[in-house]
Amino acid sequence: MNGLTSYSYAPLLFFAAIGAGFAVFSVAAGALAGPKRYNRAKLEAYECGIQPSPHAEGGGRVPIKYYLTAMLFIIFDIESVFLYPFAVAFEQMGLFALVEMVLFILTVFVAYAYVWRRGGLEWD
Amino acid sequence: MTVGGAESALFWIAGPLAVAGALALLFARKAVHAAVGMATAMIVLGIFYIAQQAEFLGVIQIFVYSGAVMMLFLFVIMLIGVDSSDSLVETIRGQRWAGLLLAAGLAAITIAGIGKAAFGTPRGLAEANKDGNVSGAARLIFGDYVWAFEATSALLITAALGAMLLAHRERLTPKATQADWSRERIRSGENVAGLPAPGVYARHNAVDTPALLPDGSPAELSISRVLRARGQVGTTGALTQVTQEIEHEVGDESDEQATTRKDDDA
Amino acid sequence: MSTLAALAATTDNPVADFGDTPWWLSLVKALLVFVFLLINTLLVIWFERRVIGRMQQRPGPNRAGPFGLLQTLADGVKLALKEDIVPKAADKIMFWAAPAIAGAMAFVSFAIIPMGGTVWMFGHKTPLQLTDTPIATLLVLAVAGVGVYGIVLAGWSSGSTYPLLGGLRSSAQVISYEIAMGLALVAVFLYAGSMSTSQIVFAQNDLWYIVPAFFSFVVYVITMVGETNRLPFDLAEGEGELTGGFHTEYSSLKFAMFFLGEYVNMFTVSALATTLFLGGPAAPPGIAAIGDGMLNGGWWGLLWFVVKLWLFMFFFVWLRGSLPRVRYDQFMRLGWKVLIPTTLVWVVMVAFIRAAELGFLGDSKVSLLGRDFPRATLFIIACIALAVLVAAWFYDNHQVKRRAELEEARAMDEEIDPFAGGHPVPPLPGQRLVEPPLALSAARPAPVTDSGSEENRG
Numbered sequence: 001m002n003g004l005t006s007y008s009y010a011p012l013l014f015f016a017a018i019g020a021g022f023a024v025f026s027v028a029a030g031a032l033a034g035p036k037r038y039n040r041a042k043l044e045a046y047e048c049g050i051q052p053s054p055h056a057e058g059g060g061r062v063p064i065k066y067y068l069t070a071m072l073f074i075i076f077d078i079e080s081v082f083l084y085p086f087a088v089a090f091e092q093m094g095l096f097a098l099v100e101m102v103l104f105i106l107t108v109f110v111a112y113a114y115v116w117r118r119g120g121l122e123w124d
Numbered sequence: 125m126t127v128g129g130a131e132s133a134l135f136w137i138a139g140p141l142a143v144a145g146a147l148a149l150l151f152a153r154k155a156v157h158a159a160v161g162m163a164t165a166m167i168v169l170g171i172f173y174i175a176q177q178a179e180f181l182g183v184i185q186i187f188v189y190s191g192a193v194m195m196l197f198l199f200v201i202m203l204i205g206v207d208s209s210d211s212l213v214e215t216i217r218g219q220r221w222a223g224l225l226l227a228a229g230l231a232a233i234t235i236a237g238i239g240k241a242a243f244g245t246p247r248g249l250a251e252a253n254k255d256g257n258v259s260g261a262a263r264l265i266f267g268d269y270v271w272a273f274e275a276t277s278a279l280l281i282t283a284a285l286g287a288m289l290l291a292h293r294e295r296l297t298p299k300a301t302q303a304d305w306s307r308e309r310i311r312s313g314e315n316v317a318g319l320p321a322p323g324v325y326a327r328h329n330a331v332d333t334p335a336l337l338p339d340g341s342p343a344e345l346s347i348s349r350v351l352r353a354r355g356q357v358g359t360t361g362a363l364t365q366v367t368q369e370i371e372h373e374v375g376d377e378s379d380e381q382a383t384t385r386k387d388d389d390a
Numbered sequence: 391m392s393t394l395a396a397l398a399a400t401t402d403n404p405v406a407d408f409g410d411t412p413w414w415l416s417l418v419k420a421l422l423v424f425v426f427l428l429i430n431t432l433l434v435i436w437f438e439r440r441v442i443g444r445m446q447q448r449p450g451p452n453r454a455g456p457f458g459l460l461q462t463l464a465d466g467v468k469l470a471l472k473e474d475i476v477p478k479a480a481d482k483i484m485f486w487a488a489p490a491i492a493g494a495m496a497f498v499s500f501a502i503i504p505m506g507g508t509v510w511m512f513g514h515k516t517p518l519q520l521t522d523t524p525i526a527t528l529l530v531l532a533v534a535g536v537g538v539y540g541i542v543l544a545g546w547s548s549g550s551t552y553p554l555l556g557g558l559r560s561s562a563q564v565i566s567y568e569i570a571m572g573l574a575l576v577a578v579f580l581y582a583g584s585m586s587t588s589q590i591v592f593a594q595n596d597l598w599y600i601v602p603a604f605f606s607f608v609v610y611v612i613t614m615v616g617e618t619n620r621l622p623f624d625l626a627e628g629e630g631e632l633t634g635g636f637h638t639e640y641s642s643l644k645f646a647m648f649f650l651g652e653y654v655n656m657f658t659v660s661a662l663a664t665t666l667f668l669g670g671p672a673a674p675p676g677i678a679a680i681g682d683g684m685l686n687g688g689w690w691g692l693l694w695f696v697v698k699l700w701l702f703m704f705f706f707v708w709l710r711g712s713l714p715r716v717r718y719d720q721f722m723r724l725g726w727k728v729l730i731p732t733t734l735v736w737v738v739m740v741a742f743i744r745a746a747e748l749g750f751l752g753d754s755k756v757s758l759l760g761r762d763f764p765r766a767t768l769f770i771i772a773c774i775a776l777a778v779l780v781a782a783w784f785y786d787n788h789q790v791k792r793r794a795e796l797e798e799a800r801a802m803d804e805e806i807d808p809f810a811g812g813h814p815v816p817p818l819p820g821q822r823l824v825e826p827p828l829a830l831s832a833a834r835p836a837p838v839t840d841s842g843s844e845e846n847r848g
Contacts, residue, residue, distance in 0.1 A: 008408065009174060010130065011416035011521040012501045012529075018424050019497025023490045023647055030643025031474045043478040045550035046638055050332040051356055053551050064291045066562055071287035073565040075280045076730065077191065080572040081184055082265065082273065083737065084528060087579035088402060089262030090741070092255070095750040097266045098741055100274065105738060107277035111284035112731070120292050121726045122299070123719035156484070156546055160539070167536065183525045183532050191535030191565070256402020257524050258585060310818060 068120055079108050134175055142168035163190055177249050180261045320346040325363050333358040340364060404522035406504065406588035411516040418512070419520050423500060430699075431653045435462040438707045445711035466646060474642040479549030488547060489640065489647035492540025496654035498533045502526035503661040504588050506671045506691030518671070518692055519588060527585045530662055531572055534617065538564050540651065541626065541636050548639040556635025559718065560619060560626030566722060567616035567623075570729035574609040577740040578666045591670035598675075600667040605736045607667045609729055611705075614659035616725065618652060620706055622713040623721060630715070660702035664695060671695040742770045 045052040086093075086101050115121060141164065148161025166189040173182030252260055265273050300308075309316055320343050323335040332351050334342035342360045344352065351357060411419075436451065436459055443450025451458040476485060506518030523529065538561050545557015579585055581602060582593040590599075600607050616623045627635030634640075637648045664670055671691030672678065678686045716724075745751055746766035803822040808814045817823055 008521065009523065010413060011420055012498070012523075014417050014420040015423065015501040015520055016494070016498045018420055020490070020494035022424070022497075023493030026493065026643045026647055027486060027490050030470060030472075030646070033470050034473045034642050035471075037473060042475060045477060045479055045548070046633065047551065048330060048633055050330050050351065050358075066558060067291045068287050069562050069566065071283060071291075072726075073191075073569060074188075075284055076569040077188055077572075078276070078280060080569065080576065081188060082276070083573070083576045084579060084585065085180065085258050085262035085265060087576045087741075088256075088583060088585055089259040089266075090580055090744060091401075091583050091748055092259060093262065093266055095745065097262075098745050098750065100266055100270060101741065102738060104274060104277045105734060107274075108280050109734070111281040114281075115284055115288060116727070118288055118292060119295055120288055121723070122295070123722045154481070156481075156543075160484070160487075160543070163536075163539065170532075179523060179525050180528075183528045187528060187532040187535060190532070191538075191568070258402050 065123070068115075072115065072120075075108065075111060079105070131175055134171075138168045138171055142172075166190055177253060177257065179257045315345075322346045323360065323363070325367070328358075328363055330358065332356050333363070334360060336360060336364065401583040401589055401593075402524045402586070403584075404524070404526070404586040404588045405592045406508070406517040406519055406522050408517065408521065410514050412514065415512060415514055415516060416520065419516070420501070423505075423520055424497065427497065427500060427654055427657060430657060431650060432462045432466075433459075434653055434656070434703050435465075437703070438710070441704070441707045442711045445708075469646045470643050472642045474644065475639070477549055477639050480639065481547040481549065484543045484547035485639075486644075488540050488544035489644040489651075490540075491543065492537060492651040493647035495533055495537035495540065496651040496658070499530040499658045500654075500661065502529055502587050503658075503665055504591050504670050504691075505661075505695050506689060507687030509688050517588065518689075522586050522588045524584070524586050526587045527575060527579075527590070527662070527666070530658065531568065531575075534564070534568065534655075537651070537655070540648075544640065544648070545636040548636075550639055552632045552634070552638045553636050556626045556632045556638070559632075560636055563619070563623065563625060563721065563725075564617055566725040567613040567729075570609055570725060570733050571613040571617060573730065573733040573737055574606040574613065575666065576737045577603045577606040580737075580740050580744050587665050587670070590666060591672065594669045594672065598667065598669045598672075603667065603740065606733070606740075607663075609733050609736075610663055610667070612724075612729065614663060615706070615709065616721075618655045618659055618706075620652075620656065621710040622716050624715060625718050625721060628715055656703065656706055657699065660699050660706075661695075663702060664698040668698050739770075739774055743767060746770045 047053065082104065083101070086097060090097065143165075145161045145164030145166075145168065149158045149165065152158040152161055167186055170182045170185035170189070173179075173185055175182075254260070255263075309318070320335050322331045323329065323333045323342075323346065325333070331348060334344060334357060335346040337343050342357075344357070347357050439461070440450040440452075440458070451461040454460040454464045476482065501520040502522055504517065504519040504522070508515060508517045510516075541560045541564075542557045545553045545555070545560070548554070578590065578599050581599055582590040584590060584593070615621075619626045625631075625635075627637065632638070637645055640648065671687075671694055673686040673690065673694050742751075746764050746769070749764060749766075751766035751770075752764075800822060803817075803820055805824050806817060806821045807824055808817070
């Protein structure tokens with residue numbers, strides 16, 4: 001794209017466009033190519049032969065357990081986001097960065113240990 | 125400042141997409157549609173960062189926002205109710221006006237703050253990316269902004285604490301394992317081999333069809349508690365009749381059954 | 391090492407040079423990679439069914455075409471001609487969008503995989519790689535993160551119970567294992583000093599990273615199975631529990647998109663493992679030495695890359711042929727309580743080893759077996775070994791104590807005769823069997839010592 005870099009993101013866009021085009025085309029083609037035979041039972045939710053479960057008022061709900069998983073995921077995700085530039089630039093930065101990083105990891109580990117100790121990592 | 129042809133083309137394609145996503149976030153009636161609109165806006169923003177050669181920032185934008193934050197958001201809205209739509213009823217009186225007032229105040233403060241910002245002379249991308257984009261970001265994080273970086277870890281601890289307080293229920297007794305349950309069954313002497321499985325017939329084997337006891341009556345216990353409560357236990361009469369017919373055809377029936385059938389025929 | 395040190399300031403950026411690649415050549419290469427992926431997917435589905443057939447002592451599909459090679463194609467055509475069912479309760483827009491997202495996102499990541507050396511193509515000198523950027527490896531993770539939307543939305547939009555559960559499970563599973571995967575990659579970045587794939591391959595000239603980052607490799611291989619929802623971690627579509635999981639309500643080509651996405655994802659994670667740990671398109675050590683590297687680089691790279699890629703595919707199939715599905719809580723425990731903490735500790739260890747190698751912890755060197763090692767490296771490795779030993783000792787002590795307690799509890803149990811009631815019954819908790827005398831040893835005649843009997847036998 002310019003003189004600074006010898007690489008570019010354009011091929012990535014080409015490739016993504018080809019993949020997306022193929023996926024959209026296939027999904028559309030499937031709807032057009034197949035037969036259409038209406039059958040009421042066919043359009044109901046599939047539950048292995050029993051009558052479909054009635055949907056709860058306002059939709060079904062999921063266990064709050066998943067909220068904790070998502071939150072822990074964010075915490076570790078942010079930790080690893082800091083680890084990437086640290087790893088890449090490690091050679092240029094030296095000992096100070098290593099000490100910083102160890103402190104950071106230890107602090108986050110406190111949160112992890114707390115969640116483990118309270119039983120937040122148990123699935124039941 | 126000049127903008128290349130490819131870059132402006134990207135802008136005119138992706139820009140409206142980001143705006144459409146942001147508008148969907150505001151105006152979509154279903155919470156999940158709003159979430160997907162927001163994800164679109166975030167991903168397109170990441171693409172813009174990459175196009176402006178802030179590559180690390182761009183990919184992190186996609187990585188963290190699309191991956192983590194949106195997952196959290198999806199889980200939360202699923203918690204509220206999968207199909208729930210926005211309700212426009214005020215639950216607290218005057219809530220809407222108070223909200224508008226606070227929003228206007230925030231906007232005033234922000235605009236005042238940004239209006240006072242002074243720009244230094246731009247250093248140029250060539251210098252910023254001299255040692256590579258990622259290393260440049262690393263030098264800033266672990267050099268100039270080291271305190272902000274370390275403070276982030278404290279923020280993460282707070283997040284973990286908050287999540288635990290909101291979403292975790294302490295377990296008071298140890299969880300019963302599979303082994304515990306089986307020991308309990310043996311001790312109590314009831315259903316020692318476990319509950320009976322639902323019926324499996326030549327023409328039907330859904331979980332709502334009860335198994336048959338030796339005397340031919342349906343075994344209620346073989347149906348899941350939920351289905352029994354919903355009153356969805358299937359009937360077996362038609363199935364047993366089919367079984368008898370088939371047995372008759374293949375000549376594999378007891379003498380008693382054969383005589384009763386002969387009586388029926390007569 | 392000295393050449394690397396000279397390049398240290400610029401290791402961020404790719405070594406592969408795309409300067410001589412005009413845009414139309416990129417387009418041609420993009421098409422070629424796309425076709426490569428499609429053909430490989432067609433082949434691997436056939437391969438999987440044949441190999442699993444062998445493992446289960448049956449032939450597998452062998453009718454359509456030579457050796458049944460066209461089976462997948464026939465299945466694809468059949469799927470296209472099936473009715474496309476949209477359930478009544480489905481959210482129409484998302485129900486359409488989900489398979490398109492899953493299919494499209496699966497393809498993006500392969501663009502940054504180096505598949506060979508630099509070659510002449512249509513009069514231009516270009517690397518056998520679509521493109522490379524300083525953040526190439528992160529791009530794979532980011533795209534995988536977006537790809538999960540396909541699964542979550544498929545589960546949500548179906549308006550049915552099993553798909554919703556499958557979608558939730560799958561997203562929780564993918565995000566749990568993505569952390570361990572991301573952390574495992576940090577060790578590789580520490581060694582290579584870059585996230586660009588061509589730079590990482592270049593840095594493996596001396597030694598493939600599977601050796602110095604062996605633990606990362608193990609964690610990566612486990613997590614890549616978890617990420618792609620494959621057996622033994624295919625809980626999102628465990629047919630014994632959730633019928634089909636998130637794709638229960640999908641039919642026709644929409645279902646095919648999920649299927650295709652899963653297999654393309656398998657290729658992507660395998661290709662990334664090849665790139666990061668097995669030297670990418672580099673020839674195996676023995677062969678690389680032949681004829682001054684004449685079998686290394688250029689088009690030869692493509693051969694080695696494909697061989698390594700298919701070794702991983704065989705591994706996937708082998709796993710599916712031999713392991714049963716794990717339980718959900720066991721799966722999450724492995725991810726959160728084993729993989730994440732151990733990988734974090736491993737990353738810190740690697741950081742210290744690297745610091746010692748780079749001389750951050752003192753410059754003195756020790757000569758050992760004719761090679762110079764920094765004193766600090768040896769010290770750090772000794773510390774780690776010591777820590778491992780101490781941990782093993784504690785673990786062993788704990789085990790011994792537990793076994794002793796068990797024995798004690800057993801000794802307190804009441805002895806029962808299993809045959810007391812006429813037919814054998816197992817012991818209840820708090821009881822134990824009377825050990826019967828070993829019937830065989832009692833019945834066996836005393837060993838004959840008389841040498842004369844040998845002759846008698848004739």
